[in-house]
Amino acid sequence: MAIHIRNATERDLPRIIEIEQLAFPAxxxxxxxxxxxTLPFSRIMVALPAPSGQIAGFLCRWLIADECHILNIAVHPDSRRLGIGTVLLAEAINEAKSTGANVVTLEVRRSNLAARQLYRKFDFEERRLRRHYYGPGEDAIIMELRFD
Known part of the structure; x- marks a missing residue:
C-alpha cells in the first residue's frame, strides 16, 4: 500500500483530534x-494511504539543534497494523538524520507493548523510567535512538 506523508495544516486538525481521542486516554x-x-521547530506530519487519501495517522516531532524529540504518534484504530506508524516513524528518523541530528528521543507508556515493539524495530533503546508520567500507575519509558 502506498502511503503519502505531508505536513499537517489547520484543516487537518479535526481528523487529527479524532485519531488522538481514539488513541489516548488523556x-x-x-x-x-x-x-x-505555529512553532518553528515543530512539525506535524500526516499519513494518507492510497487509495482513500484520508488521514490515517500522524506524528508530531520537535527538531531542535542536534536532537529530534517525538512528542506524539497515533494511527486510527481502523488503519492499525498496515505499516502506517512505521512509515511515519521512518520519515521522522530520516528527516532527523538528514538535518544532522544525532539522537531521536521519545516517551512511551510502559503498558504500550505494540509501540515499544515498533520502536525496537528501529533500534530505539529503553533508557530510563519516568514514574507516573502519564498519571498514577502509568509510567513512561524514555527511549533513544542514537546515530553513529
Missing part, C-alpha cells in the same frame, strides 16, 4: 495541536 487538546503548528 488526549491532546485542539489548542495543543494549533500551538504545534
Amino acid at each position: 488526549p491532546w487538546t485542539l489548542a495543543s495541536f494549533q500551538r504545534e503548528l
Whole structure:
C-alpha cells in the first residue's frame, strides 16, 4: 500500500483530534495541536494511504539543534497494523538524520507493548523510567535512538 506523508495544516486538525481521542486516554487538546503548528521547530506530519487519501495517522516531532524529540504518534484504530506508524516513524528518523541530528528521543507508556515493539524495530533503546508520567500507575519509558 502506498502511503503519502505531508505536513499537517489547520484543516487537518479535526481528523487529527479524532485519531488522538481514539488513541489516548488523556488526549491532546485542539489548542495543543494549533500551538504545534505555529512553532518553528515543530512539525506535524500526516499519513494518507492510497487509495482513500484520508488521514490515517500522524506524528508530531520537535527538531531542535542536534536532537529530534517525538512528542506524539497515533494511527486510527481502523488503519492499525498496515505499516502506517512505521512509515511515519521512518520519515521522522530520516528527516532527523538528514538535518544532522544525532539522537531521536521519545516517551512511551510502559503498558504500550505494540509501540515499544515498533520502536525496537528501529533500534530505539529503553533508557530510563519516568514514574507516573502519564498519571498514577502509568509510567513512561524514555527511549533513544542514537546515530553513529
